[in-house]
Amino acid sequence: MSPQEIVFYLIAIATGLSAIATVTSRNLVHAALFLAATLAGIAGVFLVLHADFVALVQLLVYVGAIAILFLFGLMLTRAPIGREALDSQNRGLGAAISLVLFGVLVTLIVEAFGNQPAFPVDGVGVAEIGLALFSRWVFPFEVASMLLLAGLIGAILLSRRESGESGDETPITRIQMSELGPGDDRGELVSTKRDDA
Amino acid sequence: MSEGIHFIGPLILAAFLFCVGIYGIIARRNAVLVLMSVELMLNAVNINLVAFNNLRFADSPTVDGQIFALFIIAIAAAEVGVGLAIVLNMFRNRASVNVDDVDLMRW
Numbered sequence: 001m002s003p004q005e006i007v008f009y010l011i012a013i014a015t016g017l018s019a020i021a022t023v024t025s026r027n028l029v030h031a032a033l034f035l036a037a038t039l040a041g042i043a044g045v046f047l048v049l050h051a052d053f054v055a056l057v058q059l060l061v062y063v064g065a066i067a068i069l070f071l072f073g074l075m076l077t078r079a080p081i082g083r084e085a086l087d088s089q090n091r092g093l094g095a096a097i098s099l100v101l102f103g104v105l106v107t108l109i110v111e112a113f114g115n116q117p118a119f120p121v122d123g124v125g126v127a128e129i130g131l132a133l134f135s136r137w138v139f140p141f142e143v144a145s146m147l148l149l150a151g152l153i154g155a156i157l158l159s160r161r162e163s164g165e166s167g168d169e170t171p172i173t174r175i176q177m178s179e180l181g182p183g184d185d186r187g188e189l190v191s192t193k194r195d196d197a
Numbered sequence: 198m199s200e201g202i203h204f205i206g207p208l209i210l211a212a213f214l215f216c217v218g219i220y221g222i223i224a225r226r227n228a229v230l231v232l233m234s235v236e237l238m239l240n241a242v243n244i245n246l247v248a249f250n251n252l253r254f255a256d257s258p259t260v261d262g263q264i265f266a267l268f269i270i271a272i273a274a275a276e277v278g279v280g281l282a283i284v285l286n287m288f289r290n291r292a293s294v295n296v297d298d299v300d301l302m303r304w
Contacts, residue, residue, distance in 0.1 A: 002200050002201060002202070004200075004201065004202050005201075005202050005203065005206065008202055008206055008207070009206065012206065012207075012210045015210065015214070016210065016213055016214070016217075019213075019214050019217045019218075019237055020217060022217075022221065022233060022234075022237065023217055023218075023220055023221035023224065023225065023230075023233075023234060023237075028227065028229070028230070031230060031233065032233070035233050035236065035237070038214075038237065038240075039236075039240065042214075042240050042243070042244060045207065045210065045244055046244075046247055048202070049202070049207065049247050049248060049251045049252065050251055051247045051250075051251055051263055051266075053263065053267075054243075054247055054263050054266050054267060054270075057267060057270055058243075058270065061270050061271075061274055062236075062240075062270070062273075065274065066236065066273070066274060066277050069277055069278070069281060070229060070232070070233060070277070070281075072281075073229045073232075073281040073284060073285065074229055076285055076288070077229060077284065077285065077288045077294045078288075087224050087225060087226060088223075088224060088225065088226040088296075088297060090223060090224065091224040093223060094219070094220045094221075094222075094223030094224035095220060095224070097219060097220075097223060098216040098217065098219045098220040098223075099216070101215075101216050101219060102212060102213060102216040105212040105215075105216070106209055106212060109205055109208045109209060109212060110205060113204045113205050113208065114205055116203070116204050116205075117201075117203075118200065118201035118202055118203045118204075119201050119202065119203075119204060119252040119253065119255060120200055120201040120255065121201060121202055121251055121252060121255065122251065122255035122256070124258065124260050124263075128258065128260050129260050129263060129264065129267075132259075132260045132261070132264060133264055133267075137264050140268060144268055144271045144272065147271070147272065147275055148271060148274070148275050150275075151274075151275030151276070151278050151279050152275075152278065154278075154279050154282070155278040155279050155281075155282040156282075158279065158282035158283060158285075158286055159282040159285050159286060
């Protein structure tokens with residue numbers, strides 16, 4: 001075992017454990033933080049594999065932006081905490097499906113690549129990535145930028161509060177949580193007209 | 198002491214993360230947690246791409262695997278933005294982010 005491999009396995013174990021904690025945690029905020037830890041561990045895997053640029057992009061985009069976006073989403077939706085509220089009834093089915101798929105995948109991987117020797121890790125530098133991105137891959141790059149613009153506009157349009165004609169005031173949906181029993185997590189919708197407009 | 202990394206390590210890690218993501222998608226009810234599991238699966242694919250590029254094809258000067266990973270990261274960012282906007286809209290209209298409650302289009 002080379003030192004690179006030891007570092008890789010340590011990072012891999014930490015990443016796998018935090019991934020499991022992401023899908024089993026009962027607290028939503030803890031799940032989001034474990035997801036951030038998982039993504040940072042994957043960035044570490046990229047560093048061990050000598051993919052420096054991808055590792056930094058992973059840290060910037062995933063840990064820096066997407067994890068925060070998830071935390072905002074959790075904060076704005078006020079979901080109930082607790083295992084019964086978070087997990088559905090088909091937990092056993094999910095575990096069975098993922099375990100069977102994992103077994104099949106590991107069998108196939110070991111059979112296909114198990115007898116290969118250890119490869120020396122050799123990544124190319126950032127200069128080669130930039131050259132390839134702006135010569136061979138320039139059209140997909142522009143398409144990706146258009147996709148990001150479309151996603152931006154779509155997200156703004158979807159999460160706007162007002163709808164309908166301009167000048168119309170839509171009724172505000174107010175959620176009352178006080179009259180609910182302990183088992184009910186649905187809330188109740190009460191529509192009221194905004195009176196200060 | 199040998200040099201380098203055995204090839205099956207990153208592949209098995211990627212398969213494990215993919216299966217954890219599948220479990221999360223099936224077992225979770227909260228829509229935000231389902232989106233998180235989707236992110237786990239996308240990252241598993243990224244590990245595969247980078248491992249193939251930098252281990253298996255390390256002697257060739259190609260960087261296509263890493264560029265694929267970069268595109269996947271960009272598309273995942275757009276997907277999370279739109280997905281969270283949809284989840285917020287769903288919460289605003291139904292006061293719930295439970296994926297079991299949104300079965301309006303089920304036949």
